[in-house]
Amino acid sequence: MLDGLGLLLGGITHFLTPLSLFNIAWATLLGIVIGALPGLTATMGVALLVTLTYKMAPDQAILCLMCIYSGAIYGGSRTAILLAIPGTPASAATTLDGHPLALQGKAGLAMGLATTSSALGTIIGIIALALIAPLLAEAALKFGTYEFFWLALFGVVISGQLTAMDDPLKGYIAGILGLMVAMVGMETLHAHQRFTFGISALGGGVDLIPAMVGAFGLAEILGVMKRTVHARIVSSGDRVVPKFNEILKYWRTTLRSGIIGTFVGIVPGVGEDVGAWASYAAAKRSSKEANLFGKGSQEGLIAAETGNSAVVPGAMIPTLTLALPGSAAAAVLIAAMFIHGIRPGPLLMTESPEVLYQIVAVLLFSTLAILIFGLTLTKPLLTVLAVPRERLMAVVYVLCVVGSFAITQRMFDIYVMVFFGIAGFILREMKFPMAPLVLGIILGDLLDLNLRRGLMLTNGDPTPFFTRPISAVICLIIVFTILMSIPAVSKRVKAVLGRGKKEEIPKQA
Amino acid sequence: MTTPDDADQTAGDEHSPAMIRADLLAALALIILAVAMLYGSWTMDRLELRRIQPLTAPGLVPGLLSAALLVCGLILAIRSMRLPAPGGWTSLGAAITSGPARRVGVVLLLALTYTLGLVGLLPFWLATGLFVFAFILVFETWLAEPRRSLLQSAPWAIGIAVATAAIVTFVFERAFLVRLP
Known part of the structure; x- marks a missing residue:
């Protein structure tokens, strides 16, 4: 424990240099701007910035990317409140109450509360990150080949299930497609080339960064340019800095949303949007003023913003300790860490324990920056929202091209970007979620290698996959998740549970 | 999560006729992909010359994945065909030419x-x-x-x-x- 505190202090002081503080300031501000611009998402921002931070020292590069990530998740709230368009998918729940508040002339209050709730949500997540990650890393040291196979499968299945709530089948399909993409190229057990069709560039497999730039960049550009709607900005001159009692009035909601958000973050591949919706729904269910939700409830706004911001540090927990990305943006961060020679996973805490605490420190600093920028830069951020998307998207596409080209300097990566952009757009239009796809690409190798390595160790006997305790538990969860997503099964289970409840009620009366 | 202005402009919501029909096309594409990949995995070099454990052949996981995709694709196709979708093809066509x-x-x-x-x-x-x-x-x-x-x-x-x-x-x-x- 004391060790941890020492390392945390070390992490904080490590970044108390002028260069680091400067990087924190610009990266967080850029993140907020990216988040505020509709059509630019956190994942896209992080993916594009990997190129720009390529030549930096590893700690500074990760610092910039983390600041952009958390800044963008916050920045989307600005657009949600003033334009009723979520700046990033994470702020979709924020629009429900943020925009009505703005229409009532309380835009300033809404922006202020969104800022403070985001900060509080991140802090709850940071505490969880600092406490849980070391424990999980220690537990993960016991994980072997068999467990990692199930974990990879679990990540894809749960992400498919939760990111496509109303149609898990499409989530699973997206996950399988992602895993299939990962099968292309040289496999690591016997160094055999799979599905390369004689194209030498495919030998190394499909790189994650160009694929992500396509799926979250070009696909997003196509989605934005498809629409012709123009939103009007609501402006108002009321006070932005909220009073203490306004922040603390709903402290239960803040705490609950923070914990829900962190938990959603820990679940692999389930990101900020789900965190916001889950905590919004929970707040509505337990609120005394549930009828105000959707009509400008401050509590609803707080729940949504705390929930989505808590996901960011929460997502870093499995990302750092298991190399299982907690969200789509975290998947890009894993790729970026590998580029910079940091290897996330169970060994991180033994190899370089300072990385975890440096990330905790970065998140603390970026929260502080979000508070300062969010409460002071109201007017300049308004001008950002007025940028016409016709002009913006042209420039963004140029960045997509350069961003996917620059890391390995191959034209092939640009083609990969274009392919994933078009495929991603079509899949998105047909309501296939993107997160399981991305998770599949990053976890495919882990799944493939560990399944076959396990079979090699036992000389073809699959029993350890089912008999080792941790493996058995994860396997059961996967089977249960898939079964529950089949409508016929879940209906029957619910009916059985429902009958149990009905029988209990008379007893209580 | 869809934004409010998204919903009315895309090919349709979850169970709109156009989306049900679009699902059928997607399912067909997925089934073709799955079958092609299954064939590719089955005929992939099993490295018998190198005397590896047969179950660790490179084609194992791609094969399992394509089988899973085949199952999902079939379910999607059957579901799409069983759901009633009045005017689905026309509104899908309209969405594509809109x-x-x-x-x-x-x-x-x-x-x-x-x-x-x-x-x-x-x-x-x-x-x-x-x-x-x-x-x-x-x-x-x-x-x-x-x-x-x-x-x-x-x-x-x-x-x-x-x-x-x-x-x-x-x-x-x-x-x-x-x-x-």
């Missing part, structure tokens, strides 16, 4: 001409400038509501095109020492 679809087509046309045609043929800065200029002009004076006049739009388009081309080229070639295509 205004939004045309805008997407134009973006793709511009983007593909730029990336697959101009880049590599022209110097990167020139290709970029041309693309940005054309993109802004097309979407401000032709595919916009209300349209802007050429005189209003052109100065902006030229300005942004020159600035983007200059800054991107400068930053990447000088600061990051990337040899642009």
